[in-house]
Amino acid sequence: MSKFIIERSSPLSGEVYIDGAKNSALPIIAACLLCAGGDIFIDNVPYLSDISVMCRIISTIGAKISRLNEGKGIRIGCENIRPVEMPYELVKKIRASFLIAGPLLARFKKVRIQLPGGCAIGVRPIDLHLKGFSLLGASVKQEHGVVEISCKKLKGNEIHLDFPSVGATENIMMAAVLAQGKTVISNCAVEPEIVDLADFLNKMGCKIEGAGSDSIKITGVEILSGCRHRIIPDRIEAGTFLAAAAATRGEIKINNVCCSHLRAVSSKLKELNAEITEGENHIKINAKNIYKNADIKTMPYPGFPTDMQPQFMSVLTTIAGTGIINETVFENRFMHVGELNRMGADIRLEGRCAVVRGASRMTGTQVKATDLRAGAGLIIAGLCAEGKSEISDIYHIERGYYKIEEKLKKLGASIKKVEE
Numbered sequence: 242m243s244k245f246i247i248e249r250s251s252p253l254s255g256e257v258y259i260d261g262a263k264n265s266a267l268p269i270i271a272a273c274l275l276c277a278g279g280d281i282f283i284d285n286v287p288y289l290s291d292i293s294v295m296c297r298i299i300s301t302i303g304a305k306i307s308r309l310n311e312g313k314g315i316r317i318g319c320e321n322i323r324p325v326e327m328p329y330e331l332v333k334k335i336r337a338s339f340l341i342a343g344p345l346l347a348r349f350k351k352v353r354i355q356l357p358g359g360c361a362i363g364v365r366p367i368d369l370h371l372k373g374f375s376l377l378g379a380s381v382k383q384e385h386g387v388v389e390i391s392c393k394k395l396k397g398n399e400i401h402l403d404f405p406s407v408g409a410t411e412n413i414m415m416a417a418v419l420a421q422g423k424t425v426i427s428n429c430a431v432e433p434e435i436v437d438l439a440d441f442l443n444k445m446g447c448k449i450e451g452a453g454s455d456s457i458k459i460t461g462v463e464i465l466s467g468c469r470h471r472i473i474p475d476r477i478e479a480g481t482f483l484a485a486a487a488a489t490r491g492e493i494k495i496n497n498v499c500c501s502h503l504r505a506v507s508s509k510l511k512e513l514n515a516e517i518t519e520g521e522n523h524i525k526i527n528a529k530n531i532y533k534n535a536d537i538k539t540m541p542y543p544g545f546p547t548d549m550q551p552q553f554m555s556v557l558t559t560i561a562g563t564g565i566i567n568e569t570v571f572e573n574r575f576m577h578v579g580e581l582n583r584m585g586a587d588i589r590l591e592g593r594c595a596v597v598r599g600a601s602r603m604t605g606t607q608v609k610a611t612d613l614r615a616g617a618g619l620i621i622a623g624l625c626a627e628g629k630s631e632i633s634d635i636y637h638i639e640r641g642y643y644k645i646e647e648k649l650k651k652l653g654a655s656i657k658k659v660e661e
């Protein structure tokens with residue numbers, strides 16, 4: 242088991258490069274299962290444990306995968322796959338494993354898959370995914386923790402989602418691309434990762450319009466072929482470095498970003514009185530004069546991302562006054578609060594709200610990363626706390642950040658990874 246040892250750091254300065262988006266790469270790798278017609282080349286794939294798990298999942302089904310370009314590129318061939326049931330040990334490692342259901346249903350008309358279950362941030366049901374599959378004409382049976390989805394053929398339909406779920410939008414979109422006729426998914430998710438998936442699917446020969454709006458139209462096609470695609474930059478990794486610079490009152494340049502994907506985060510930083518400068522593929526932050534507090538409400542895109550909530554909680558602990566964080570997306574995404582309070586933060590939970598009284602004296606101690614973004618929040622708190630912080634269970638953090646300690650070190654942070 243590894244851990245991070247962090248000492249209070251001077252303001253971050255310098256430049257950092259952002260990798261490809263994990264949350265785009267995962268559904269795009271799953272979507273490769275749709276393609277019986279030639280190899281697919283994907284570039285800017287982040288080198289992360291979650292991505293390796295998704296690759297293992299599709300190779301268990303028979304996909305041929307090779308890493309190119311020092312691991313950042315992958316070639317995937319899915320001509321000879323068979324829809325075998327995945328071992329639970331593999332499926333339970335990442336919730337995104339359920340994203341293979343849509344493509345396998347589309348291609349083989351039947352899929353059996355273990356239910357992904359809850360995680361540290363909540364119950365995380367999949368009812369909206371299943372509702373979509375049913376409306377496309379599939380029958381859904383669930384027993385002994387396994388869901389079986391099958392159909393004679395899939396037929397396009399109108400599907401209205403009760404909530405704009407990212408995963409449900411992706412899974413239904415992937416199931417509908419080979420269905421007969423037209424599908425319209427309304428109240429769908431509009432995240433940049435949805436647009437990236439739709440762009441990728443269209444390159445394979447799918448007919449998808451409206452991705453990025455709240456209504457996606459899909460006209461079923463019969464044949465898909467190989468293509469090349471480059472994954473968009475990871476807006477959450479970029480946002481995490483913006484938050485780290487803000488918390489340490491640093492000044493950094495973040496390269497390989499799409500600034501429009503970061504607007505909710507950058508406008509919140511401006512509210513705190515940070516200076517933000519946007520370039521074509523980079524964003525700069527000067528956080529020397531941050532002093533104002535702010536309230537935050539997490540929302541589906543283009544609202545403030547729930548995946549940035551823990552990191553911003555750590556930023557708010559550094560600012561005098563009170564900030565209220567309202568978590569509306571997940572029911573239980575405050576596991577980091579107890580750990581931050583152990584470091585000396587003054588955060589009170591009231592239902593789905595966290596009341597953060599900033600500028601209390603934070604001191605380093607031993608804390609535990611309970612999930613990916615909570616872990617990122619603890620790193621940021623560690624950069625600001627007096628003395629030494631030790632973060633354990635950092636495998637959660639490494640699911641979504643490639644060599645975060647190296648990147649932070651280059652920006653002047655005092656952080657090292659040690660093996661226990």
Ligand code: UD1
Pocket residue numbers: 263264265267336337363364365366367368369370371404405406407408409434541547548570571572
């Ligand atoms: C994706 C992201 C995750 C991010 C989340 C919200 C990936 C791999 N993960 O997760 O990092 O935090 O979007 O931006 O892209 N829900 C239901 N029924 C369903 C599906 C979802 O009730 O069938 C609920 C969930 O419990 C949750 C909310 O909808 O409360 C949002 O979930 P969803 O948008 O589906 O998130 P994921 O796709 O799991």
